[in-house]
Amino acid sequence: MKNPAGLITSRVWLIASFAFLYIPILTLIVLSFNASPMVTTWGGFSLRWYGELMRDQALLSGLWLSLKIAVLTAISSVILGTMAAFALVKFKKFPGKTLFSGMVNSPLVMPEVIIGLSLLLMLVSVQRALGFPERGMLTMWIGHTLLGLAYATVVISARLREMDPSLEEAAKDLGAKPLQVFFLVTLPLISQSLISAGLLTFTLSLDDVVLSAFLSGPGSTTMPLVIFSRARLGLNPTVNAVATITVLVVGIAVVLASLWIARQERKRAQEQSAALKATG
Numbered sequence: 410m411k412n413p414a415g416l417i418t419s420r421v422w423l424i425a426s427f428a429f430l431y432i433p434i435l436t437l438i439v440l441s442f443n444a445s446p447m448v449t450t451w452g453g454f455s456l457r458w459y460g461e462l463m464r465d466q467a468l469l470s471g472l473w474l475s476l477k478i479a480v481l482t483a484i485s486s487v488i489l490g491t492m493a494a495f496a497l498v499k500f501k502k503f504p505g506k507t508l509f510s511g512m513v514n515s516p517l518v519m520p521e522v523i524i525g526l527s528l529l530l531m532l533v534s535v536q537r538a539l540g541f542p543e544r545g546m547l548t549m550w551i552g553h554t555l556l557g558l559a560y561a562t563v564v565i566s567a568r569l570r571e572m573d574p575s576l577e578e579a580a581k582d583l584g585a586k587p588l589q590v591f592f593l594v595t596l597p598l599i600s601q602s603l604i605s606a607g608l609l610t611f612t613l614s615l616d617d618v619v620l621s622a623f624l625s626g627p628g629s630t631t632m633p634l635v636i637f638s639r640a641r642l643g644l645n646p647t648v649n650a651v652a653t654i655t656v657l658v659v660g661i662a663v664v665l666a667s668l669w670i671a672r673q674e675r676k677r678a679q680e681q682s683a684a685l686k687a688t689g
Contacts, residue, residue: 458646478631483610491561544625545629604669618634
């Protein structure tokens, strides 16, 4: 028997949680159309700050750099995360597995300040010894990939553990080679998790401040660093405009990816149902 009071309480907590998370974002979007430069004063609807954004070279260049690093981070994190997930899930025992698992997952629980400082010290030592790499886009990409790798491994590992191993075994019994099994059977089955991991690591890289602050160099300032530096002196309303555009782009990407994943899940369920009927 359902408890009406408990149901109402759970709904109230759910609504309060969503309000706590999304009202600040909605407020930021509304203020991006405020003609007044004062946050506390509504000066009427205006696209003034979007026009100012088009002339703000520092913010635009930071946004472009952030997007490039985020795309590269998503690609490298998914590739390395897939390899790490396969090693942890498909190979039950190998020397150093516990250490490897701990090293892969440690960025999830380690403070970013520690990660950023350790990477900075290592890269400075490497630069002194080899003259390479200079702090900038490359070093930030390395740092973001280290963090994104841990998240991608968790997402992809979860999907690999849920996957039916008999499908891969059937492909091997039919004469498929290991690479053919991976590209024709395994990869399509985990494609949804790869997209999820890519979106997650892209977002983590796009808004990262701590690692970027440690690993950035002259002339390589990302959008979060530009916003953070301006926040200490008082935010310019153009920040609201770029944040609104970012929310819109990321929101559209998430919706499209969710629709594609749902479509693939329905297609896979239909194919499995048809296969069961054919064999039955």
